[in-house]
Amino acid sequence: MSEEKLPVTLLAVFLGGCLGGAFRYLLGLLPGIGAWPLVTVFINTVGTGCLASLAAYMKQRKDGLAYVQSFLGTGLLGGFTTFGALILELDTLFVNRLFSSFFLLLAASLLLAFFSIWVGKKVGYLLARKTTGGHRHG
Known part of the structure; x- marks a missing residue:
């Protein structure tokens, strides 16, 4: 990464981290899902799936979305x-x-994380196909 891109990338990571941490905190306050450790399993499952979707999507695109990847x-x-x-x-x-x-917590977290990776990759590839008109890059 070039030196001129470092401040913008750092800002993208910082702002994304602030929002992600705040959203995680707010989910912990919700009745039902906020109960420990259910909220941790839920957040890790959703977060893993979203991360897998983003990775699959970004893998298909080669058009300079580095700041988006850093932020998200x-x-x-x-x-x-x-x-x-x-x-x-x-x-x-x-x-x-x-x-x-x-x-139970360990097994649920691992099994749901692997399941969410599988689902997330499918979603990411589907989104990439839609936004690139069905063409695979790279």
Whole structure:
């Protein structure tokens, strides 16, 4: 990355991260879904699917959307997803010897993440085909 692009890319990541973190916090306040650890599983599943969609979409496009990728991928979705929170929640369950909850949270998070990657890639490729008129770039 050139030096003149660094400030703009950094700003895109910063703004996206602020929005993603704020959105994650607000989802935690919703009745029902905000209940721990359901909100973490939901956020990681949705965030993983969105990240996979973005990656699949960007892979098909070669037209300089680097700022969009920095804003949406690294910033917004990076600030939105909660890997650190997941690990902390798993540690809490393990330390408190709540092993069935530990394994349920771990399995649900991993299985839903892989499922959301599969769905996200399909969505990303579909969007890329629609926006490029059905032509695959690269």
